[in-house]
Amino acid sequence: MPDTIDFLKVRRSVKPREMSGPGPTAAELDTILTIGARVPDHGKLAPWRFIVFEGDARAHAGEAIARVFAEKHPAAPAADIAAEKLRLMEAPLVIAVVSSIRSHPKVPAWEQELSAGASCLNIVTAATALGYGANWLTGWMTYDRDVLDALGLQPHEKLAGFIHIGTATKPSEDRPRPALAEIVTRF
Ligand SMILES: Cc1cc2nc3c(=O)[nH]c(=O)nc-3n(C[C@H](O)[C@H](O)[C@H](O)COP(=O)(O)O)c2cc1C
Numbered sequence: 811m812p813d814t815i816d817f818l819k820v821r822r823s824v825k826p827r828e829m830s831g832p833g834p835t836a837a838e839l840d841t842i843l844t845i846g847a848r849v850p851d852h853g854k855l856a857p858w859r860f861i862v863f864e865g866d867a868r869a870h871a872g873e874a875i876a877r878v879f880a881e882k883h884p885a886a887p888a889a890d891i892a893a894e895k896l897r898l899m900e901a902p903l904v905i906a907v908v909s910s911i912r913s914h915p916k917v918p919a920w921e922q923e924l925s926a927g928a929s930c931l932n933i934v935t936a937a938t939a940l941g942y943g944a945n946w947l948t949g950w951m952t953y954d955r956d957v958l959d960a961l962g963l964q965p966h967e968k969l970a971g972f973i974h975i976g977t978a979t980k981p982s983e984d985r986p987r988p989a990l991a992e993i994v995t996r997f
Pocket of ligand 1 (some may be wrong): 860
């Protein structure tokens with residue numbers, strides 16, 4: 811499919827600060843999530859799930875993030891705490907990809923976690939193909955158990971990342987890509 815190859819050859823992320831509304835429609839969001847769930851998955855374990863943040867939910871999540879930040883940094887200036895509140899506010903839609911693995915005799919945790927990464931990229935790719943900007947981000951809050959608890963993750967679950975999705979306000983600049991000669995060998 812030449813169109814798909816052409817698209818994949820130039821796909822690149824858009825910074826959330828270079829996004830605004832509108833975000834995907836409800837039908838487009840369904841498409842994005844469906845494609846996020848259509849990824850290689852050894853053992854058909856579906857070792858991922860998605861949390862959608864839109865509208866006020868983004869601010870509520872930001873308040874939880876800022877609360878944990880303030881507890882852990884009691885000397886933090888108010889401006890830093892205010893900035894944490896805005897973590898999910900730049901793009902109109904943020905999808906958290908949760909890695910939800912289980913013990914399996916044939917499918918190691920690593921493979922299940924890789925499948926969550928595949929979900930993240932499929933979400934980025936699907937949103938981009940629909941004409942939106944997308945960006946896969948993590949940050950300290952991705953690895954903070956108190957934040958994860960506040961966002962509703964179970965103790966065994968981890969976050970693969972937050973995918974920010976919106977309308978690009980300017981063309982995204984590409985970045986250098988590795989030369990194949992540096993990353994490819996023949997055995
Ligand atoms: C797991 C993961 C976490 C990332 N976290 C961040 C982050 O917290 N902040 C950031 O600026 N970029 C982060 N990035 C990089 C962005 O996604 C970046 O925009 C992307 O690598 C651009 O590549 P592309 O143009 O090929 O889409 C992360 C990437 C991955 C794979």
